[in-house]
Amino acid sequence: MTETSETIAERLQHAFDSLTRAERQLTDSLLQNYPVSGLSSITRVAQNAEVSTPTVVRMVQKLGFSGFPAFQAALRDELEAKISDPISKRNTWADNAPEAHILNRFTDAVIGNIRQTLTQIDLETFERCCALLADPARRVYVVGGRITRSLAEHFFLHMQVLRADVTHIQSISNAWPHYLLDVKAGDVVVIFDVRRYENSTLKLAEMARERGAQIVLFTDQWRSPVHELADCTFSGRIVVPSAWDSSVTLMLLLETVIADVQERTWDVTRDRMEALEEMFDRTRFFRKFT
Known part of the structure; x- marks a missing residue:
């Protein structure tokens, strides 16, 4: 893997225009719960994105990795760096509703959409x-x-x-x-x-x-x-x-x-x-x- 200060998320975003439709679908799946979404088995990652495992292999190679194991190793490094800082659990958006309530689940999804959209x-x-x-x-x-x-x-x-x-x-x-x-x-x-x-x-x-x-x-x-x-x-x-x-x-x-x-x-x-x-x-x- 080529040395770079870019995160995998940044690489995915920069490469987006050059990806196939299936690879874009995979990218979207990986970024939804990044970086955890890429730490499952290659089969599970492919299933979650509704693409084939060869699609996963081709895309990680496009990103500069020798294969899926190297891709996951980089993700683990990012995750380790991320959790080394204190993380405070957020409160639910609607305090009088349970976290699983549609108000909170929908709001979580929308805020996640905004955050990911702006990074791109x-x-x-x-x-x-x-x-x-x-x-x-x-x-x-x-x-x-x-x-x-x-x-x-x-x-x-x-x-x-x-x-x-x-x-x-x-x-x-x-x-x-x-x-x-x-x-x-x-x-x-x-x-x-x-x-x-x-x-x-x-x-x-x-x-x-x-x-x-x-x-x-x-x-x-x-x-x-x-x-x-x-x-x-x-x-x-x-x-x-x-x-x-x-x-x-x-x-x-x-x-x-x-x-x-x-x-x-x-x-x-x-x-x-x-x-x-x-x-x-x-x-x-x-x-x-x-």
Whole structure:
């Protein structure tokens, strides 16, 4: 094994784009309860990730290890270093509920999702994405799918206040080709796509790319096929103890992007917000408490 100060988790994150779909699935499984998740037998590690044992062998070799035993030895070294410091057991999130209660189990999962998602964010990509979205010379188009349309609407509503030339593309596939007529080279198309990935969304991305648009993708940890076409990808963990996936990490990411774009466009955004508030006052859209 090559000497390096990187943890195995960091190696997995840096190698993620070059991994196969099965290897990405294995990576996600290993990072869920890292580093303990990698200390079982190779058969159990493969079963937990629902991949084959040869997949495990190939991936640890890609990370620079001679084989699975060397991989586990490095994990044990990390674990030993980790537990050498005092560790305090956290309290349950809801004090009046048992630790196994859904409130606590769900919260644990969401916080774990956020923590793991943030460790995988590339700051250079984040800055580049926000610069694209703040550029007044580029029009911005936003589209979501069956489940992610609510995220797309939330993003659109805020971006529309921050800057001009923001369009919400309707999610129905027989409507979005009309929007592509106006997409020009350099424009930005923001796409929300999580499992089960939608074929129409991929086709939209392909056609937008053909017209020279740059694509910003918000997706899950396994990454939508649109990732291959995207200039910037934000991957958020979505698994929670529920039949439904969680949108919390994606909401965190998109609201952070909104906050950054606001700072970049503030001179213009302030005037737009003041004009909008004046319109609200004239229409008495909201109640005022004095």
